[in-house]
Amino acid sequence: MIWERDQTFSFVTPSSSSTDDPKPGGLFQTPLIRRDRVFDFMQRFPMQATEVDISHKTILYVEGVTISFDGFKALNDLNLYIDDGELRCIIGPNGAGKSTMMDVITGRLQPDTGMAYFGQRMNLLEKTEAEISTAGIGRKFQQPTVFENLTVYENLELAMAANKAVWPTLLARLNGEQRDRVDEVFEIIGLTEERDRLAGVLSHGQKQWLEIGMLLMQNPRLLLVDEPVAGMTPQETERTAELLTGLAGQHSVVVVEHDMAFVRSIARKVTVLHEGSVLAEGTMDAIQSDPKVIEVYLGEH
Amino acid sequence: MGPLTRLMLQDRGGIVFLSLLLILAIAVPVLNLAVPESSSWHMPTYTLTLWGKYLCYALLALSVDLIWGFCGILSLGHGAFFALGGYAMGMYLMRQIGPRGVYGNPELPDFMVFLNWSELPWYWLGFDMFWFAMLMVILAPGVLAFVFGWFAFRSRVTGVYFSIITQALTFALMLAFFRNEMGFGGNNGLTDFKDLLGYDLQADSTRVALFMFSALALALGYLACRFIVSSKLGRVLIAIRDTEERTRFVGYKVESYKVALFTFSAVLAGIAGALYVPQVGIINPGEFAPLNSIEVVVWVAVGGRGTLYGAAAGAVLVNYAKTYLTGAFPELWLYGLGALFVLVTLLLPQGLAGLFRLLRRREA
Numbered sequence: 001m002i003w004e005r006d007q008t009f010s011f012v013t014p015s016s017s018s019t020d021d022p023k024p025g026g027l028f029q030t031p032l033i034r035r036d037r038v039f040d041f042m043q044r045f046p047m048q049a050t051e052v053d054i055s056h057k058t059i060l061y062v063e064g065v066t067i068s069f070d071g072f073k074a075l076n077d078l079n080l081y082i083d084d085g086e087l088r089c090i091i092g093p094n095g096a097g098k099s100t101m102m103d104v105i106t107g108r109l110q111p112d113t114g115m116a117y118f119g120q121r122m123n124l125l126e127k128t129e130a131e132i133s134t135a136g137i138g139r140k141f142q143q144p145t146v147f148e149n150l151t152v153y154e155n156l157e158l159a160m161a162a163n164k165a166v167w168p169t170l171l172a173r174l175n176g177e178q179r180d181r182v183d184e185v186f187e188i189i190g191l192t193e194e195r196d197r198l199a200g201v202l203s204h205g206q207k208q209w210l211e212i213g214m215l216l217m218q219n220p221r222l223l224l225v226d227e228p229v230a231g232m233t234p235q236e237t238e239r240t241a242e243l244l245t246g247l248a249g250q251h252s253v254v255v256v257e258h259d260m261a262f263v264r265s266i267a268r269k270v271t272v273l274h275e276g277s278v279l280a281e282g283t284m285d286a287i288q289s290d291p292k293v294i295e296v297y298l299g300e301h
Numbered sequence: 302m303g304p305l306t307r308l309m310l311q312d313r314g315g316i317v318f319l320s321l322l323l324i325l326a327i328a329v330p331v332l333n334l335a336v337p338e339s340s341s342w343h344m345p346t347y348t349l350t351l352w353g354k355y356l357c358y359a360l361l362a363l364s365v366d367l368i369w370g371f372c373g374i375l376s377l378g379h380g381a382f383f384a385l386g387g388y389a390m391g392m393y394l395m396r397q398i399g400p401r402g403v404y405g406n407p408e409l410p411d412f413m414v415f416l417n418w419s420e421l422p423w424y425w426l427g428f429d430m431f432w433f434a435m436l437m438v439i440l441a442p443g444v445l446a447f448v449f450g451w452f453a454f455r456s457r458v459t460g461v462y463f464s465i466i467t468q469a470l471t472f473a474l475m476l477a478f479f480r481n482e483m484g485f486g487g488n489n490g491l492t493d494f495k496d497l498l499g500y501d502l503q504a505d506s507t508r509v510a511l512f513m514f515s516a517l518a519l520a521l522g523y524l525a526c527r528f529i530v531s532s533k534l535g536r537v538l539i540a541i542r543d544t545e546e547r548t549r550f551v552g553y554k555v556e557s558y559k560v561a562l563f564t565f566s567a568v569l570a571g572i573a574g575a576l577y578v579p580q581v582g583i584i585n586p587g588e589f590a591p592l593n594s595i596e597v598v599v600w601v602a603v604g605g606r607g608t609l610y611g612a613a614a615g616a617v618l619v620n621y622a623k624t625y626l627t628g629a630f631p632e633l634w635l636y637g638l639g640a641l642f643v644l645v646t647l648l649l650p651q652g653l654a655g656l657f658r659l660l661r662r663r664e665a
Contacts, residue, residue, distance in 0.1 A: 133552040147540045166561045170534040
């Protein structure tokens, strides 16, 4: 037996083992039994995809994720799949686990069990926040947090996808292409005139857009947007809806929102979270007629 | 001069500061060497050395302002890096004494002869060579800051907790250097220096040269800091200072930035210490005293945190006041320092630099 196992380790190459996994779940559930693959830690180059592998058209896998704080299960066996280029809205009452889910995906929290993969191959649970951000997952927080003591332009400059190590940053100068990219994002978020103002003096809505712009500068594959229209005027809400629907297609966008009118105006597919797991999933109409959903969420309104 | 012009273009305070420094660097040696002693314009060597000392303190303040003002890292242990740089220089100066010591031992410094040591400890080897000692001036504080910072920042120790462990660091080093067995001269430290690179340390010309080197180091240190804070890296530092978590999500490895900056700052402090020791003629464990490091923070706060030139000016002004007050009212000095800090914090949150900025805006 021992001899057999050794042989498995030495003759299977990383390249043949990393492509034969249709779903990354297999890696976690049966690592000790399967002989046709090697442990991650045995591989000279652990599965580190530089490009996000979306050959199965799914950009985010969250499977069986459970996380509890002092016995309270914030997430309870949560399963969520996001397609490439999709615009998904996630709704749910307070405490349903929406923000916790985002924390897990962005590497801020480690779940007790379960897995989270970006594309086919990138295990998010092994990465730091910075690595996940560089890999292409951008997050917009509930409270707009921009760098208030820097100008709007500098905010976008810092957010730009670039080599973010210390020394290259010290010597960094914007080239023409990068300047064009900044201008392009300024157009999208409509803040061209605020360019040289300090981000701290922007209005609430403008800060939200700036933050979305900062996300765009990172060229993310997946955007996580937490309550983008909270505290916005109806006009600002409308502009935000346009902005987000315009982004879907090139990016996958996940929006967490309370505002039902807003969700209705942008959503194609809605996921309802309740007590840490998925209660229902489908079009807005299907969701709104679902008795379970009416009971726990819409019924309250 | 292209890059330099670009660097200074937005920095009017810095231009004023560097101009004043240049005037000082020319005027002080002239007043000391060229003006005859009988003239009332003559500057005694004692005063010249005092100013040289202030300039070293200014460089130390600059190093603290770089991390505190721009990255929010409040180090209450920067005196330790200053002292380590000073000790590295002191060890070179001790070896230069040679057989001119009290015991006349060509190899061993006096305190080792006194302790009945028969040979030089391994960590003193190489310090007879100037280049090696200068390397150590940079490496000793640099490596300590790197290792210390790496552990502290990687564990995400921030804010007041970080300040407290820096205090502990300098305190621990003070206790260690007080011990005779450490081989750094115990509580007497290193002193009785004779010459530096063959130049007599008591000679006026050597004192003037040291003063000018201090001014040069301060100017170069200022430009280096200015280069850092006006680069993209400087903007990342401000981002870290204001919202560290957010900066991490934008994709910057906050820890690496902090470690790099902290190390650079410690090296600056070490250079300041190395220039300080030959001018004051002694280095002892008292330099590691926690209070010293806290005083540096007071200089920076008084001058104006986050302006660089303000920190340097604050160091000179507070130390000038200290020299005067400890002479005139020795028992009141500490109260004065405390009152100064309280008043500045309450009335001038941006220090003297902020006051000047306010006045200029009023005029405009």
